[in-house]
Amino acid sequence: MNPQDTPKQLWSPSNDFINQTNLSDYLKWLKSYKELSFSNYHELWKWSTDHIDQFWETVWQYFNIQGGEYSSVVSGAKMPSYKWFEGAQVNYAEHIFLSYSEDIPAIISKKEGQPAEETSWSELKIKVTQVQQLLKQWGVQAGDRVVAYVPNCLEATVAFLAVNSLGAIWSSCSPDFGLSSIIDRFEQVKPKVLIGVDGYSYGGKKFDKTSIITSIQKALPSLEHTLLIPYINADISSLDNYYSWNDLPSADNKTLDFHRVPFNDSIWILYSSGTTGAPKAITHSQGGILLEHYKYVSFHQNVRPGDRCFWYTTTGWMMWNYIQSALLCRGTIVLYDGSPAWPTVDALWQMADELRINHFGTSAGYIVANMKEGKKPGIEHNLSSLISIGSTGSPLPPEGFDYVYEHIKHDVWLTSMSGGTDVCSAFVGGVPTLPVYEGEIQARALGCHLLAYNENGEPVTNEEGEMVITQPMPSMPIFFWNDEQHERYKASYFEMYSDVWRHGDWIKITPRHGIIIYGRSDATLNRGGVRIGTSEIYRAVDQITEIQDSLVVCIETKSGDFYMPLFVKMQKDQPLTPELISKVKKTIRESYSPRHVPDEVIAINEIPYTISGKKTETPVKKVLMGKDIKQAMNKDALKNPDAMNFFINLAKELEVG
Template structure:
């Protein structure tokens, strides 16, 4: 880490931010000076009722706000936010149905369509009426095997408007993966896109949807959305299915009706990756999701009405839900369906320039691949409106931070953010008033009482430990679906430390007030009893051009553990003695001798989840001859065979 920030906001930009305006509001409400961000953060976690009430007011959340902002004992499972309030998530996203653009939709072919806020509202109205006619009511589940397209957002909003519950998988999920999830949540209605394009190939979805529907006895109907093919033709291959046009044909557009529900009324069911067993069905509520997203969009991302937000995501990742919520802040959404490397990687950046993108969101893995491709967006496009670039999914290395400022844009708030499906939001994220330091998440989120603790649960500074949260927050799950007595919920987050939410990240607080994520706790290496985060090794490989991606595991070895590094190499590269020496030298000099792997092995592929995350635990299980709990959660399960009985690991 250097002593010079990579970026510092200009004073006029910081002063014009939502966060600066909100700080002025909190000074008036609290009577405190709040001279810098840490003092505002402390107030937000020490006086949560005052803070979250102010967020409601500042963001203009629509609803019936009655009673206290907070009730209960202060313990996680005994605390309720706005227990007497009612609201509807969809009502907030569909406010002001005017001629402003709500959604820009681009497919891999380069074809773009747009939908105004009035057009989106009209489509939601017709869907709402059709769904009600189909028997959907408050509390019912509506599922989607869907592309990231405007009709999907409309279907989700129609579901939410009725008080029903939306749950979705991305179009790369197989039949078993969908049934494993939807079979637990028993949806009444299934939306399915007709087909998608990815990497120049058309993927038809009708046969998959037909198999899924046949295995879900709860379904009353399947509705096929037009995307990259012919919805009517696709529907003809699914028993009892109808294309979207036929589904909504009997109903004229009107102003949607919104059922206002309690703050904790279920809105979304999201799914854990399922790599250690059956996926957890995580239920999130209307109020907690909306309030948290409004806070993150406006106060941390500095998203204003009229801004344009892109996030590269699928409908099986929580960032899709996060993206959709930006409609409540008056932003235009950029929804993309296809490979991010279409047109040799230029497609997304050309579109960002054309659409006037102000906020560009992606994954650390994408930025790594972009750097390896040699494309430097700033050489082709000025990206004059782009103010914020967000990265999540895995830790973004310090080296990649520097690359972004050199090759994308110099005047940019680079926000590495971290949270997850469990909270449908972030624990740590960006800040428009603070500098950006290489490798660091800028700050803890307002209202999120995060800490880093040792194995005994004691706070640690200047060293690595477990990321925890000490106090309740609105976007905690309402619960898990079909979890009597909240047994699975308690085990997932509260079994490690009494009274603390354990998030499962291995982290470190920095002297700048930021955070570094060193990897998942369950993947931490422990050679010689010293804990090492896998991200500490991965970031050292950024400078090794031959290595495309890697996985590090701890192999049991003679009563201890040794570090084994698996690398996937660029085409034409060879893992010879010279490359092995260079990798080890880079890791030794950039990290420490303890980080240097005992064995480095080249493999043809690395296993990843359906959302694209590399799966260290699955590799570790195969290496040790143990069963992988849920192979169906992997996008490429055939890759596991590459790690079985490797001769390099027997010496």
């Protein structure tokens, strides 16, 4: 390899840092108790994926999982029919409360524009016990579904732990979801209980949601009870058939009980974005999530007792479920409800300063937005407590990596990661014992046999290909709700390659065992047989300060030609001039190749995003190709559904489908 092929190294852990990591402690444990030694992380990763039964059993033993006896670690002929730890019975919430210290808070919660509040471990236990008592009175048992229409607040975590403690199944949506989007999700699972709020705040405004609560109640005939959280003190006189959070039963002389369920029983139901069809009700197992979260949060995020862990998320995104797991490692979770950019774009960095956050999680989009605004959080805020910055949601461009080290913190550990709702964790992400290279995710996660396949279905290195997983992971879905024959499940992951999970990302595994993600493979720009990752276009456009955001698609016309428009949202008061269009095309051409240059650059008012913050490239492509709007997407699954109107009108003009 030529020296110029190696990207810039931006961070490297010191020996002291490495020696104090949870991962190093695990390696010492493997050597002492299993007589296994590995000279580096990549050897450990290979063993963990070559011997998945041995690896996951060591995870069980290292974290002292309370679950009784099991007949085997893993059994089954092929994915997705594997079963894990059959015979064992576990409870996620039980492990959170196994041991804790009153010297550190369990939760720090903050509402937009209001001071933060700390909740001690004993206070958390009392609150969970109170909700558990109410659920018991309502007859909630293992397997019952409890749905929540709540923001990222203390009450949401309390409610989840109470539901889980009984072995019941949790499912949540955030209050910014549209009504039909909520119903599309909750009606699939026939819930017994609804937990909701009267409203929420965002961007300095309050949004009354009492009418939505009534509509949800009417739309779900299975509902027997509603627990209402008076979150913004809205007028609730129009509501009936509800129990107020303020009237929870006393926890005096009550113990917090934990009902263990079989390892492969359901813990929660998450949902796909639902932009191109009915949302898939992705169901995970109690034990699979427990093991995966212990592994990832401890070994890959390196959360240690007392660490303050934050991720900007809503209850409608899997990162909310993920961040709860910091409690397993005795970390303190920081919950924030509100806009990340109010009153200014650097609001989250201000919070990191005020609350002395150690592990700060956000989206690549938020980092890029701060970069384009010229913010310098490292100068404007005291970020001395920051140990790591996590980035996910979309690929972080190399310039984003540089920005973090130049303008946020020069000695921070940047952990770009990628996974999904599908496993409620990451396939690839941070490793505290490895260096960080510009533009690369550090490594594949332990126990995740991830490869890149070329068009012939052959594994390749240092070459772009389809991301696949060839060995099962415990946190893969046990099924999709109401998909008894696993037809939707198999179609989602196993249609392209037999017995191999195809995730739908276009990636490269580098000679350093790092990973570069180029975007969703179903949104990959296929121009005349040459495949182009959308992230490459976005990286080039992000260099142009006049442009705030962009979206690109490539369409094959009836005549066999290719039409690749680039849609741009301009910065305030910036026009899209012919000179700027030339600049855009020149920047893309010089950064990549002539094939990357769009056929047209079009200014639009908004880029459509899903509620979880992802660009809707595939629905836009389908709409522009003339697909019926109802088949191409569900507008109610978007954060800004009106943004699609432009593309609907443009499709009528193009008629390329």
